[in-house]
Each structure stands twice: as C-alpha cells, then as structure tokens.
Amino acid sequence: MTSTQNIEQHGVAPVSSEAAVNLPLWKQDGAKPFLQIENVTKKFGEFTAVDNISLDIYKNELFCLLGGSGSGKSTLLRMLAGFESPTSGRIIVDGVDMAGIPPWKRPINMMFQSYALFPHLTVEQNVAFGLKREGLDRSEVKQRVAKMLDMVQLGHLGKRKPSQLSGGQRQRVALARSLVKRPKLLLLDEPLGALDKKLREETQFELINIQEELGVTFVVVTHDQEEAMTLATRIGVMNHGVIVQTAEPHDVYEYPNSRFVAEFVGSVNLFEGKVIEDQPDSVRIKSKDAGAILYVNHGISCAPNQKVHVALRPEKARISKQKPDQTENCIKGIVEEIAYMGSLSVYRVRLTSGKEVRITQPNITRGAGERLTWNDEVYLFWDVDSSVVLTS
Amino acid sequence: MKRRSIFLTTSATLGFIFLYAPMIALVVYSFNKSKLVTVWGGWSLKWYGELFRNEQIIDAALLSFKIAFISASVAVILGTMAGFVLSRFGRFRGKMVLSGWISAPLVMPEVITGLSLLLLFVAMEGMFGWPSGRGTGTIIIAHVTFCMAYVAVIVQSRLSQLDETLEEAAMDLGAKPSSLFFLITMPLIMPAIISGWLLSFTLSLDDLVIASFVSGPGNSTLPMVIFSKVRLGVSPEVNALATLMIAVVAIGVIGAMYQMRRQSKLLATEE
Numbered sequence: 001m002t003s004t005q006n007i008e009q010h011g012v013a014p015v016s017s018e019a020a021v022n023l024p025l026w027k028q029d030g031a032k033p034f035l036q037i038e039n040v041t042k043k044f045g046e047f048t049a050v051d052n053i054s055l056d057i058y059k060n061e062l063f064c065l066l067g068g069s070g071s072g073k074s075t076l077l078r079m080l081a082g083f084e085s086p087t088s089g090r091i092i093v094d095g096v097d098m099a100g101i102p103p104w105k106r107p108i109n110m111m112f113q114s115y116a117l118f119p120h121l122t123v124e125q126n127v128a129f130g131l132k133r134e135g136l137d138r139s140e141v142k143q144r145v146a147k148m149l150d151m152v153q154l155g156h157l158g159k160r161k162p163s164q165l166s167g168g169q170r171q172r173v174a175l176a177r178s179l180v181k182r183p184k185l186l187l188l189d190e191p192l193g194a195l196d197k198k199l200r201e202e203t204q205f206e207l208i209n210i211q212e213e214l215g216v217t218f219v220v221v222t223h224d225q226e227e228a229m230t231l232a233t234r235i236g237v238m239n240h241g242v243i244v245q246t247a248e249p250h251d252v253y254e255y256p257n258s259r260f261v262a263e264f265v266g267s268v269n270l271f272e273g274k275v276i277e278d279q280p281d282s283v284r285i286k287s288k289d290a291g292a293i294l295y296v297n298h299g300i301s302c303a304p305n306q307k308v309h310v311a312l313r314p315e316k317a318r319i320s321k322q323k324p325d326q327t328e329n330c331i332k333g334i335v336e337e338i339a340y341m342g343s344l345s346v347y348r349v350r351l352t353s354g355k356e357v358r359i360t361q362p363n364i365t366r367g368a369g370e371r372l373t374w375n376d377e378v379y380l381f382w383d384v385d386s387s388v389v390l391t392s
Numbered sequence: 393m394k395r396r397s398i399f400l401t402t403s404a405t406l407g408f409i410f411l412y413a414p415m416i417a418l419v420v421y422s423f424n425k426s427k428l429v430t431v432w433g434g435w436s437l438k439w440y441g442e443l444f445r446n447e448q449i450i451d452a453a454l455l456s457f458k459i460a461f462i463s464a465s466v467a468v469i470l471g472t473m474a475g476f477v478l479s480r481f482g483r484f485r486g487k488m489v490l491s492g493w494i495s496a497p498l499v500m501p502e503v504i505t506g507l508s509l510l511l512l513f514v515a516m517e518g519m520f521g522w523p524s525g526r527g528t529g530t531i532i533i534a535h536v537t538f539c540m541a542y543v544a545v546i547v548q549s550r551l552s553q554l555d556e557t558l559e560e561a562a563m564d565l566g567a568k569p570s571s572l573f574f575l576i577t578m579p580l581i582m583p584a585i586i587s588g589w590l591l592s593f594t595l596s597l598d599d600l601v602i603a604s605f606v607s608g609p610g611n612s613t614l615p616m617v618i619f620s621k622v623r624l625g626v627s628p629e630v631n632a633l634a635t636l637m638i639a640v641v642a643i644g645v646i647g648a649m650y651q652m653r654r655q656s657k658l659l660a661t662e663e
Contacts, residue, residue: 116558
C-alpha cells in the first residue's frame with residue numbers, strides 16, 4: 001500500500017494541475033503493476049488459444065478483456081485462476097509468481113459465468129464455504145457472511161437454496177461468495193451475461209460501487225462491448241489469442257487502432273482508399289468507396305501507396321438535404337432506409353459510388369426541423385477530426 | 393384429457409400382461425390354501441406361516457441379506473471410485489480399456505463370471521492359501537465384482553452431467569481436491585450412489601448362478617435354496633417366499649428410481 005502511495009505522490013509532484021492529481025496509475029511512469037502477464041502463451045495441442053500476451057494491470061483497476069468467442073479471453077482468465085497453466089510465460093500477482101500455485105492457494109477468486117452456486121447448500125453456506133476452508137472460527141465466519149450478504153442486499157434470503165432464487169439474486173450470491181474471502185484479485189467471467197437488460201444496468205453500477213468500496217482489482221471477461229464500456233477503467237480488445245488494443249473505453253471507441261477494433265466496438269463505416277497527400281499533421285485520402293477525397297487532421301505512419309481505411313462512426317456525420325457550407329468531407333447519397341428508434345433515427349444511405357453507409361442522428365426536436373424520407377437525395381458531412389485513419 | 397389411440401392402449405396393456413401375468417399368478421397362488429400348487433383351494437396365509445417356521449429358509453434369507461448388504465456397500469465404494477476416475481481423470485492411456493473392462497461384467501454371461509471366479513479362487517487358494525475354502529466371503533467378493541460395474545456406470549453417467557465449474561468454484565474458494573470430493577462432488581451425486589447401492593443390493597439378492605459357483609457347503613443363499621427346493625417339486629411355500637422376494641426387490645428398484653429422479657432434479661437446479 002505504501003509503495004503505491006509513494007508512486008502516486010511521486011507522479012503528482014512535477015505537475016500541479018487538477019487533472020494530474022487523478023492521473024491513473026497506468027499513465028504514471030514507473031508505477032508498479034499489480035498483475036503482470038508476461039509473454040503468456042497457451043496451446044491446446046496444435047491450437048494456440050493465447051498467443052504471447054503481455055499485459056500490466058494496476059491496483060484498483062477494473063480491467064475488461066473484450067473479445068468474441070474463441071478469442072482466448074476465457075483461457076487467459078482460467079490461467080489467472082489457476083485452472084489452466086500457461087504453456088510458456090509468467091503470471092505475477094502482487095510480486096509473486098503464480099507458477100505451480102494451485103487454484104486453492106491463490107489470492108484470487110473468480111465469479112463464474114454460470115455462477116456455479118452449490119445447489120445442495122443454502123445461500124449462507126455457499127458464501128461461508130470459502131471462509132470455512134480458511135479455518136476461521138465460527139463467529140467470524142458468521143459475521144463476515146452476514147456483512148457480505150447485507151452488502152449485496154440478500155441478508156433476508158440466507159436460508160434459501162440457490163434454486164429458490166431469481167437470476168439476479170443468484171448473481172449477487174455468486175458475487176458475495178467470491179468477494180467474502182477478500183481476494184487481492186477478482187476475476188469475473190461474463191458477470192452480467194445471464195441478466196435481463198434492466199437488471200444489467202442496475203448491476204453494472206452496483207459492481208462499480210462495490211469495486212470502489214472494497215478496493216479489489218477486477219478483471220472482467222466479456223463479449224459485450226456495452227458492458228465493457230460502462231464497467232471498465234481500461235479495455236483490452238482480444239482477437240485470435242492476441243490483445244489488439246489496450247486503452248481506456250473512450251479511446252478504444254474514438255481512436256481504434258485497427259479495423260478489427262473499430263468494427264468490434266460499436267458500429268463503423270469504413271472507406272477504403274489511398275493516401276494522396278501525407279503531411280505530418282494531416283492526410284488526404286482518395287477513396288473510391290466514398291467517391292471523394294477525404295481529409296483527416298491527424299498524421300499517420302504508413303508506406304507510400306499503402307491501402308488505408310477511413311473509419312467514421314455513424315453518429316459523427318450529419319445528414320441534410322441542404323448542401324452544407326463545408327467542401328471537405330462532404331459526400332452525396334440517397335436515403336434507402338430509415339429506422340426511427342425514439343431518441344435517435346438510423347439512416348441507411350447509398351452513396352453514388354454504390355457503397356452503403358449507416359448514419360445515426362439524435363432526434364433533437366419534435367419534428368419541426370427538416371424531415372427526411374425515402375429516396376431523398378442527401379449530403380453527408382463531418383468534421384475533419386471526426387474520422388480516424390486505420391492502417392491495419 | 394388427451395384421448396389416447398386404441399392402438400397405444402392395447403399395446404401398453406399387452407406389454408404389461410406379458411411382463412406381469414406370471415408374477416401375478418405367482419403372487420395369487422402364494423395365498424392358495426391347497427397343498428397342490430396348481431389347484432386353487434381358496435385364500436389362506438398358511439404358507440407364509442409355514443415359511444417362517446422353516447429354519448433352512450430363514451437362515452438362507454438372513455445369509456442372503458447379509459451378503460447383499462456387505463457386497464452393496466463395498467461395491468458402492470469401489471464403483472464410485474471407478475466411475476469418478478472414468479469421468480474426471482481426463483484422457484489417459486488405457487481409458488478405453490478400463491471403461492470396457494468396467495462394463496464387461498454387465499454383458500458377460502453369469503455362468504462365465506461364476507466359472508472364472510471359481511477358477512481364480514481355487515488357484516489363489518493353491519498359491520497363497522487364501523481364500524481357504526469357499527463360502528460367504530467368496531460370494532461377497534464375486535457379488536462385489538459385478539455390482540461394482542453397475543455402480544460405476546451409474547456414477548459415471550451422473551458425474552458427466554455434473555457441471556464441472558462447481559468443482560472449479562470449490563477449488564477457487566480454497567477447497568483442496570481431497571476435501572472437494574466430500575464437500576461438493578459426493579453430496580451432489582449422493583442420489584446416484586444411493587440408487588447404485590439399492591440396485592447392487594437387489595442384484596446380489598437375486599443372484600443364483602454366480603453364487604452357485606463360488607459358495608461352499610453350508611452357505612446356501614436364498615435363491616440357491618429356492619432352486620434346490622423347486623427341483624424336488626414346487627411347494628406352495630416357495631410361492632410365498634417368491635412373493636416376499638418380489639416385494640423386497642420391487643422396493644429396492646423403486647427406491648433406486650426415486651433416487652435417480654431426485655438426482656435429475658438436483659442437477660436441474662444448477663441452471
């Protein structure tokens with residue numbers, strides 16, 4: 001604990017601005033990571049599930065591993081828990097190498113996707129299970145179980161069996177059971193997967209509250225980008241056993257580093273093209289897809305004539321029947337489909353090049369403004385800093 | 393109420409008649425007053441009374457129950473261990489062979505099982521002097537051999553339905569593999585273990601062929617006594633005895649089925 005405080009103070013010292021005080025650990029030079037994953041590879045026969053991953057996770061983080069099925073995220077989680085051992089590489093938790101330490105001796109607990117509540121034990125017995133294994137005396141076990149159940153608001157259901165609980169209640173029992181041992185690191189496998197939408201939202205914020213209250217480091221595995229966005233301090237996007245990008249949720253969404261990340265996190269329009277003008281702080285890209293030359297105000301590093309993609313989020317462009325004043329980043333198309341979704345409308349626009357583009361617009365007014373309808377000829381336009389160039 | 397077709401009703405009726413008519417006849421005739429087995433002479437409990445005065449039969453029944461109890465208990469322990477290994481040990485060299493061996497006694501003709509065990513016992517006696525002679529001990533060993541196969545199959549199938557993350561969760565919470573089995577796995581497959589025990593008990597109680605091979609003088613089990621009596625001519629007493637055995641076996645089998653249903657319910661609640 002003292003070491004982290006030192007580092008925080010050390011990190012704060014040179015800068016005096018308000019923002020720097022809250023500078024997260026992963027942005028501070030020399031901060032000591034709490035969980036170090038070093039060149040970890042896991043092979044099942046010929047198949048490489050996790051391919052040479054290195055990752056540092058800091059104390060009190062809520063780190064999300066985001067990826068589709070088969071991306072290796074669950075395998076990585078199971079290696080942290082100790083159910084699988086890495087083919088090569090090291091996993092270090094709080095300075096201790098976990099190699100050869102069996103699951104029952106690790107300072108790590110896991111909340112399973114299926115919750116894995118013991119069906120023959122009551123809620124109280126489920127939560128007490130881990131504490132009893134530590135050999136604590138009865139009164140302490142009882143007191144800690146009661147406190148934990150109160151925290152997840154299940155104090156009144158302690159005598160029930162898991163089969164007599166609703167999905168949301170089971171999820172909270174599973175959480176209580178994995179937290180009651182006060183692990184240094186808590187692993188959560190698709191924690192909200194089995195809950196319905198409303199319950200998910202409530203639980204998301206509850207999870208964040210609990211995490212902040214107890215100061216446990218969380219590693220969450222999920223395939224749901226929305227879940228990752230709301231929960232995480234940082235997200236690691238995984239694909240084919242590799243971490244493609246590690247960044248804060250905002251950066252993953254706004255500055256994806258590859259087509260995979262752009263398409264996996266949220267929806268995106270991609271225009272293929274070639275760089276025709278390469279300045280240090282801006283690029284012009286000629287795109288057949290867009291049928292125009294696109295201008296982006298950030299520099300890129302790429303080989304001459306390399307094929308690149310300009311990524312544009314659906315909500316970043318505006319749509320209008322009137323020709324806008326700007327000449328940069330303005331393309332013409334025809335409205336093919338409109339989906340009215342209440343707070344926003346989704347338009348599918350076919351460009352003159354034949355490419356289909358998806359645009360969302362918030363419905364700010366109650367219809368006093370311009371109404372678009374099918375087959376309207378429209379202009380799509382966006383600011384120079386709204387799109388991102390992807391080289392891979 | 394859904395109307396069932398005449399075809400279904402008839403086939404069900406015929407099937408049940410085919411299965412149970414002989415037993416019903418036997419049960420009815422056990423209450424026959426007449427001394428002649430095939431002639432009906434009115435209702436009576438007389439032969440049950442005779443039965444309980446026949447010391448040879450009572451002794452044989454007690455012996456059979458004792459053997460069934462011990463072999464079922466031993467078979468449950470060994471069979472559970474075998475079933476556990478088969479479903480949890482992952483893939484290991486010789487797994488196919490072992491699972492084949494485990495189920496061999498289920499399909500092996502009893503005469504062969506009996507004969508081979510007899511040969512083994514005789515050979516062992518010649519080499520180590522144990523088991524000295526054949527009797528209750530050898531019958532128990534023989535019964536354990538084939539009952540354990542049934543237990544192993546039941547336990548293995550239940551374990552394969554058991555969510556393995558439950559065991560992982562227990563390990564994650566600090567349970568060592570040794571305590572894990574007794575704290576989580578065993579309670580969850582308990583119904584399967586109980587039904588395995590009940591099944592073993594009734595199988596051992598029923599067995600005639602194997603017991604005939606491996607028993608020694610003065611160690612006749614109940615089925616052996618019945619069989620030898622029947623060879624001298626069927627007496628109404630045997631009918632009464634057979635009725636009681638049907639009752640015991642039925643209770644065992646129904647109990648086993650009840651436990652299996654309880655098991656499926658227990659596993660279903662994991663969802």
